[in-house]
Amino acid sequence: MTDVVDIEGLTKRYGEVTAVEDVSFQVRPGRVVGLLGRNGAGKTTTLRMLLGLARPTAGRATVFGxxxxxxxxxxxxxxxxxxxxxxxxxxxGRGDLNIWAKTLGLGRSRVEEVLERVGLADDAHRKLRGFSTGMRQRHALATALLADPELLILDEPANGLDPDGIRWLRQFLRSLADEGRTVLLSSHLLAEVEQTADDIVILQRTLRYSGTVADLTRNGTVSLESSFFDLVGPAAKEPSHA
Structure with a gap:
């Protein structure tokens, strides 16, 4: 079975600062994959290189080959x-999606379908500037779903969601995988990713883990949080000030 995403030896340097170093992992089809790491660990940089928004210093990243x-x-x-x-x-909300739909060659009926699916149909007449953070996250998901894609790449999709929203997102992402889609999402919400993802990639500038949640947590006998900190080590201490 061909990997949906294949990353090999990916490195990104900004001058003398190395943001990502020699990272390799694969994403299999029909899986929800959580990309985890502290702030500044290289998660977003890795996704940007995958999408061609940042040029790697070394290595390669492919999508569907x-x-x-x-x-x-x-x-x-x-x-x-x-x-x-x-x-x-x-x-x-509706107007913005209609613009995207026209760009993609899609009809307005598809806009209504995705608005209904993400729970924004009743609020789509409102200006986006008045959307809450959680509503903006749902709108971003609607935009990502417009063309009925095989792969979704989501950067911190749970940011700003309340507990009800996080629970909804978990069920939503699992439903996408059940349909045969693949989801690659970055997050810092360890407990939530443990309940949502099939596979985990952990970065701390370099690759610290790539594999199943079950293997990392020893089939649930240890928490993802505990395993995460064992792999990435303690946070750097803040300098003290007198």
């Missing part, structure tokens, strides 16, 4: 939700 920029019908096969790929605050 191609660099993203060379993937035929990339915007239809890969749905993306991350900062920097977002809506205009002046538009309504």
């Amino acid at each position: 191609h660099p993203y920029a060379q993937l035929p019908r990339a915007a239809h096969r890969v749905g993306v939700g991350m900062d920097g790929i977002g809506p205009s605050n002046a538009a309504t």
